[in-house]
Structure formats: C-alpha cells, structure tokens
Amino acid sequence: MNSLYSMVIQWSDEDGCFVVFLPEFVGLVMQPCTDGQTYEEAARHGQEVIASLIEWFEAEGKPLPQPRTIPQQPLSVA
Template sequence: MNYHYSVVIQWSDEDQCYVVSLPEWGEFCHTHGDTYEEALQNAQEVLELLVESAVEDGETLPEPLTVGKSFQVA
C-alpha cells in the first residue's frame, strides 16, 4: 500500500493506551494500541482495510492531507 494518509497517535490518560485517529476517514475512525508501535501497526492494518473496502465498493478514496493542504508551517 503506497497511500499517504495521516495517522495521529496520542496517549490517552483516560484509556491508558495510545489512541490513533485517521483524519481523512472521518472523525469516528480510530484504533488504539498498548504501545506506540502496536498503535501504529493497528493503524496500518485499518488503513489497508479501509482502502481495500472502498476500492471493492467503487468508492472514491479520500484525498490525503499533505503539509501544504493540512496546515501551514510558520
């Protein structure tokens, strides 16, 4: 898979794990992991499933956010 989607990994004190957001796929698209590495691996697996499902269903893939599109560096 060679897509350039965003993965945001943050520690959650409430959940006591790393929570992962996949912004291009909507505000409710999350996964998690007990370690940073596990959270990243889970994110990669979820992204693969999302892309595979969208392609199979003939849906348009979301456009990846890139530095120039997602935020401005000061």
C-alpha cells in the same frame, strides 16, 4: 501497504493506551479507529486499518478521500 494517509497517535489517560485517529477519514469511520498498548503497536494497527479501508472503499466502488500533504493541506489545529 504504503499510503499517503495521515495518522494522529495520542496517549489516552481514559483508555490507558495510545489511540489512533485518521484525519482524512473523519466522518467516514468512527474515531479513534484503533489503539495500541505501545506507540509502535498503535502505528501498526493504524496502518492495518488504512489498508483495510482502502480495500473496502475500492471493493464498494466508493471514492477514497484525498490524502493530505504538506504544505498544501496541513492538519487543522482546533
């Protein structure tokens, strides 16, 4: 599935793997939402979670969050 949702993938020393955050879904699902032993595996898992979330939101009749696009809604830097 091709979507416009963002993923942030970071190495976690604590977890010993790459963890995936979904910025548009903050407050809607636990973050980080998935992980992987490699960057590629984490990205694949992140795409699977996004696809599952889209299916679940649609099945429940819930509105999906707006995808962030550059330059209109850049990621916040804390």
